[in-house]
Amino acid sequence: MSSGQRRVDVEVESKRPDETPDGKGHPNTCPGCGSHYRDDELKQALRVCPQCGHHFRVGARERIEQLVDTGSFVENDADLRSADPLQFFDLRPYAERLVEAEMETGLGDAIVCGAGDIEGRTCDLAIMDFGFMGGSMGSVVGEKFVRSCERAAESGGTLVSVSASGGARMQEGILALMQLPKTICAIEDLHESRGSMISVLTHPTTGGVLASFASLGDVVLAEPGALMSFAGPRVVSQTTREKLPDDFGRAESNYRYGHLDAIVPRSELRATVAQLLGLFEHP
Amino acid sequence: MSSGQRRVDVEVESKRPDETPDGKGHPNTCPGCGSHYRDDELKQALRVCPQCGHHFRVGARERIEQLVDTGSFVENDADLRSADPLQFFDLRPYAERLVEAEMETGLGDAIVCGAGDIEGRTCDLAIMDFGFMGGSMGSVVGEKFVRSCERAAESGGTLVSVSASGGARMQEGILALMQLPKTICAIEDLHESRGSMISVLTHPTTGGVLASFASLGDVVLAEPGALMSFAGPRVVSQTTREKLPDDFGRAESNYRYGHLDAIVPRSELRATVAQLLGLFEHP
Amino acid sequence: MPNEAEMRLRERLSKLGGMKLLRGTKLSGELARLQDQLDQLRADPTAEEIWQSVELARHVDRPYTLDYVERIFDDFFELHGDRGRADDSALVTGLGKLDGRTFVLIGHQKGRDIKERATRNFGMAYPEGYRKAMRAMSLAGRHGFPVVTMVDTPGAYPGVAAEQHGQGGAIARSQAAMVRLPVPTVACVIGEGGSGGAVAIAVADRVLMQENAIYSVISPEGCAAILWRDAGQARKAAAAFKPDAAHCLELGVVDGIVAEPEGGAHTDVDAAAQLLEQGILAAFEEIDDLDDDDRRRLRREKYRMMGVLASTA
Amino acid sequence: MPNEAEMRLRERLSKLGGMKLLRGTKLSGELARLQDQLDQLRADPTAEEIWQSVELARHVDRPYTLDYVERIFDDFFELHGDRGRADDSALVTGLGKLDGRTFVLIGHQKGRDIKERATRNFGMAYPEGYRKAMRAMSLAGRHGFPVVTMVDTPGAYPGVAAEQHGQGGAIARSQAAMVRLPVPTVACVIGEGGSGGAVAIAVADRVLMQENAIYSVISPEGCAAILWRDAGQARKAAAAFKPDAAHCLELGVVDGIVAEPEGGAHTDVDAAAQLLEQGILAAFEEIDDLDDDDRRRLRREKYRMMGVLASTA
Ligand SMILES: [Zn+2]
Numbered sequence A, B: 001m002s003s004g005q006r007r008v009d010v011e012v013e014s015k016r017p018d019e020t021p022d023g024k025g026h027p028n029t030c031p032g033c034g035s036h037y038r039d040d041e042l043k044q045a046l047r048v049c050p051q052c053g054h055h056f057r058v059g060a061r062e063r064i065e066q067l068v069d070t071g072s073f074v075e076n077d078a079d080l081r082s083a084d085p086l087q088f089f090d091l092r093p094y095a096e097r098l099v100e101a102e103m104e105t106g107l108g109d110a111i112v113c114g115a116g117d118i119e120g121r122t123c124d125l126a127i128m129d130f131g132f133m134g135g136s137m138g139s140v141v142g143e144k145f146v147r148s149c150e151r152a153a154e155s156g157g158t159l160v161s162v163s164a165s166g167g168a169r170m171q172e173g174i175l176a177l178m179q180l181p182k183t184i185c186a187i188e189d190l191h192e193s194r195g196s197m198i199s200v201l202t203h204p205t206t207g208g209v210l211a212s213f214a215s216l217g218d219v220v221l222a223e224p225g226a227l228m229s230f231a232g233p234r235v236v237s238q239t240t241r242e243k244l245p246d247d248f249g250r251a252e253s254n255y256r257y258g259h260l261d262a263i264v265p266r267s268e269l270r271a272t273v274a275q276l277l278g279l280f281e282h283p
Numbered sequence C, D: 001m002p003n004e005a006e007m008r009l010r011e012r013l014s015k016l017g018g019m020k021l022l023r024g025t026k027l028s029g030e031l032a033r034l035q036d037q038l039d040q041l042r043a044d045p046t047a048e049e050i051w052q053s054v055e056l057a058r059h060v061d062r063p064y065t066l067d068y069v070e071r072i073f074d075d076f077f078e079l080h081g082d083r084g085r086a087d088d089s090a091l092v093t094g095l096g097k098l099d100g101r102t103f104v105l106i107g108h109q110k111g112r113d114i115k116e117r118a119t120r121n122f123g124m125a126y127p128e129g130y131r132k133a134m135r136a137m138s139l140a141g142r143h144g145f146p147v148v149t150m151v152d153t154p155g156a157y158p159g160v161a162a163e164q165h166g167q168g169g170a171i172a173r174s175q176a177a178m179v180r181l182p183v184p185t186v187a188c189v190i191g192e193g194g195s196g197g198a199v200a201i202a203v204a205d206r207v208l209m210q211e212n213a214i215y216s217v218i219s220p221e222g223c224a225a226i227l228w229r230d231a232g233q234a235r236k237a238a239a240a241f242k243p244d245a246a247h248c249l250e251l252g253v254v255d256g257i258v259a260e261p262e263g264g265a266h267t268d269v270d271a272a273a274q275l276l277e278q279g280i281l282a283a284f285e286e287i288d289d290l291d292d293d294d295r296r297r298l299r300r301e302k303y304r305m306m307g308v309l310a311s312t313a
C-alpha cells in the first residue's frame, strides 16, 4: 500500500433512530434471540430482553427515569441549540438535519444534562441520546457536558455521565474535534475541585466520545455487550482487512484488556451508581 | 501444581569474579566468537571484542576510566563497609565473604561513587561492580547510591548510574530488600530538586536493582547484549518450564518492548552520556 | 464569507483587547499579531484552494517531523519506548536544544520510503505511541522543559490490536496530560492533522498550523463515504468541512499560521524549517514569561471557549 | 541475641524520644507503643519458631486479602484493569468504607481453590497488576483517599511474558508512586511478603505485619538453592535470614506487629480481621493529622534510615 493512499476514519456512521443496530428489523425485535415485545413491555423491563438479556438502546429521558429518584431530576441548559458555523451541506443541509432530529426525539441535541438524586444521593448527570444524530458530539454536547462538570465542581460533587455516541459530529468540522480537549479540560478542573466522575458506557460509545470524557471517569462502567471502540468495526475491517474477533470492541473484550472497572447489567446500574456516589462523597 | 508449592526466587546467583558468564573458559576468551585476548589488548578495546563486538564485563574502576575525563574523578564514601546485621552464615560466614570480596576486588563494596567530569561536564557517578559479590545490593550499595543522589540534588545536577548486579544481597535479609524503596526515595528527592538521573544498564542488571533505581532514570540506556530482567533466565525456566526466547531479557528484547531509550555500544557511551548531561543542564 | 471571517477575527481581537492583562503577559503582542493576520487575510479559501491544501499536506515529498527536528534542534536525542509494551515509531519523542534551552519534542513521523512507511505505519500511532508521548510529557513537567509537538498523521491506527491496547483511552489520557502540563507548550500542525490521533498531541498553549497543513475531524474520503455514501466525493467533503489553515484560524482553533515557501514546504525544506523555527520561537515568547499556574489556566480557558452555539443562555 | 533485639528496640525508642515533635504528630503514642512491644518482646524467635511462621504464613487456610476486605470494609467496590493491557487478578484494587471514610485498598490475592489459584496465579502479579495498583494510587491521591495495602505474595511472577511486559520497571515505578503519594498510607503484610513483588505495594507511612506473616528478600527455598546449593535446606536458610515479624520489627523494617488468634489467623478469621482492623485504624490515627508534605517527608526519612553499616563516616 503506498503512502497517501491510506486514509483513516474514526467516526461511526450515525444511524437514524428508527433503525436497529444492524439496520434491519423492527426496533422492538430482539437481535439476540428474535423475541418481539410491545414497547411498554420492553420499557417495563428496562429495555433488556427478558429472554436473552440483550440490552436494547435507551433514550436519554428514559435513562434518566431508570436511574434517578422519581421527580428529583431538574434539567439544565435545555435551551442550547447547535449553530451551523460551517454552513455545512452534504446531501442535505446540517440545519435541516438538526431540526429533523429535534422533531423526532424531542431533544435539543444529543445530550440531556441536569441534577438529580439516585437513591437519595444528589449528583449531576450528563446523559447522551444516540437517537439524536447518532449521539454525535458537536459544540452543544461539549458545552453542556462542560457546564455539568462545572456545576459538579462547584459542590465538589460527582458527575454521572452515560455515553452513547458514534463520535464527533462531522457537520461541525474541526470545532467538533475541539470538543475532545474542551470536555477533558472540564474534567481536569472537576478533579482539581475534588469532584469526581462516574462514566457509564452504553452501546455504542465510539470515536471522539470514547477518546475524550467517556474514558476519563474515576470509575468507568459499561453495559453488557456495549460496543466501545475508537474506530468502528466497519472502518477497522475496511482499513486493515483484518478478520475481527467476534467480541471486537465490546465491553466484554474491553474488560478483559483492562479498560473497564466493571460491566454492570442495566438492572443493577442504579444501585451500583448509588454505591459509588456514596464512596465518592466527601465528608 | 498445588498452592504453597510454587516458590519464586528473583535473585540471580552471584558469580565469582574469576568466572566467565557461563562459568567456563578463560575470562579473556570471547564467548561470542572464541577469540582470545591479552588483558591489556582487551582493556585498550574498552573490553569489547574487536572481532564480534561482544561486550565483556567492566569493573567499576575501569568503567570510571572509560567514562570520566582523566584525573577528574573524586571518590566519595570509600570507607563505608557492610555490617552483618543478621550474623548471616550459610556455607561460610557473610563477614568472611565480605573480606574476601574486598581482597579480590580492592573495593569496599559493590559500588563506587564520586564526582567527575565527562567531556568537561561535571556529574555525580554511581558505578556498580559485578565482581564484588555479584554486584549484589545491600546496605552499603543503597547508602552510597543515596548519598550520590543527595550530592546531585544539592546542585540540581545529574547522577550517572552504571548498574551491574545480580539483585539484592541475600545475606542482609530484609534490609537488602529495603534498599529498593530507600534508593527510590532518593531519586524522588533528586527529581524534586530539579536534578536528573541517567541510568546505564550493563550485563547483568537483574532483581532488586532493576526493580528499583536502575529503571528510574530520566533516560535509561543499556549496553548491547546486557541481560536486564527481574527474574533471571534460570529461575524463569525452572519455575515456568517455559522455553525462553534466545534474547530473553536482553537489552535488544527490552528495547523492542519499550523499556529502553537506547542501546549504546560502549565505544559511544562516553559521548552519549556527555550529550545527555548537556541536555539536562539547567541554565 | 470573507466578511464573516473578518468579523470573527475582529471579534477575537476585541475580546483580547478587553481582557484583563495578567502580569507578564504579552497580549499586546498577541493583538498586534492578530491584527496583522487580519490585514493579510486573503479572501476565504475556495473549494479549489482547500483541495490544494489537502494535496500539499499529503504530498509525498512534504517534510516530516524528523526533517524539521534535524534542522531546528541541536543535540537531539530520541527517547524510545512506552515502558510497558513497545516502541511505536509512528510517533517520536526526544530532547533537543533550541536557542540554548532544552525542549521536549513529540511528533508523528511518517516514512519516506516504502520500508520506512511500513515501519512507521504511515504515521498512524498505536496507543503505545501516545503512552510514549505521555512519558515524554511527564519528563518535561519534571524538569521544566517546554514542549513542542509536531502533528502529522492521517489518524490514530484503526486496527484490532490498537483497539485492544486501548486506543480511545490513550488518546483521551494524552490530551489530559497536555492539559495538566505545567510547562509552556506549542503544537504545530505540519501536515495532516487527522482527528483524535492528531489532537492527542495538539492540546497546547499555542497551536500553530503551516499554511498548507490540514486539521480535521475526519478525512475528506471518510466524510464523503459516510455523508455522500461515496468516497469519491472527497473534494466536496473537504470544501464542506474546511480543514485548511485559514478556516482553522478563523474558527479560533489555531493561534497562528506559519508561512511555507512558495509552492509548499517540500519545495525548500530548509526555508520551511526556518519559518517553522521562527514561528515556534515567537509562540514561546508569548507564553514563556507567564506564571505556570496562569498559563495552565489560560490554556484551559482557551479550550473552554471552543465551539459555536446558536443560543447561549 | 535477645539482648541485642532489646537493644535495637531501645535504640529506636531513644531516637524517637529525641526527635523534634512536629505539630500534630502523635509520637508520644508511638513511644508508648514501642515501649509496649519491647515489654512484650519474647525471647528472640528460634529457628523452629521462624519456620512455624513460614508454615503459617503459607497455610492453605490462611485468610487472604479479600477475606479481610469483606470483614473490614463496607460498600467495597472492586476496580479492575490497568487501562493498558489486562486485568490482573493476582492483585486486587478497590474502594471501601471504614469508620465512615473512603479508603483505597490494594492487595495481592491468592486463590482458595485450584481453579481460583490458577486464575489468580497464586498471588503472583504481572506488571499489569502493579500498573493497576498505580492507577488506584493515583485515584487515591486525586481524591485524598487514604490507602491500605495488603501484602501476600510469593513474589512477582517470574515468566517470559511478565519480563517482556516490564516486571522490574513496574515494581520500581509502583514503589515510586507510593513514595510520592500525598495521602496517608498503611501497608499490612498478611501472609507471604515475597521480595520485590511484595515491597512494590508496601512502601508506606506505617507498615504492619501480622504475627505469623513473613517478609523477606527471597524465599527460603530460593535462598537455600543458591547459598546451600540445596533447596531442601530451606529451614536453615529461613533461620539465617529471619523473615519473621519479630525480626522485621527489630530491624526497623515494620512499624508494628498485629496479633493473630492463638494458632494463627486461619483458626478464627473474624477475630483475625478484627485485630487487623484495629491495627489499621491505630496506624492511621498516628499519621492522619500530619500535614501531607510532612507525612511524605517523614515517610522518606524512614526509608532513608533503612540498613546497617559498619562504618558511618
Ligand atoms: Zn433476546
Ligand SMILES: [Zn+2]
Binding pocket: B030, B031, B032, B033, B034, B035, B049, B050, B051, B052, B053, B054
Ligand atoms: Zn568476539
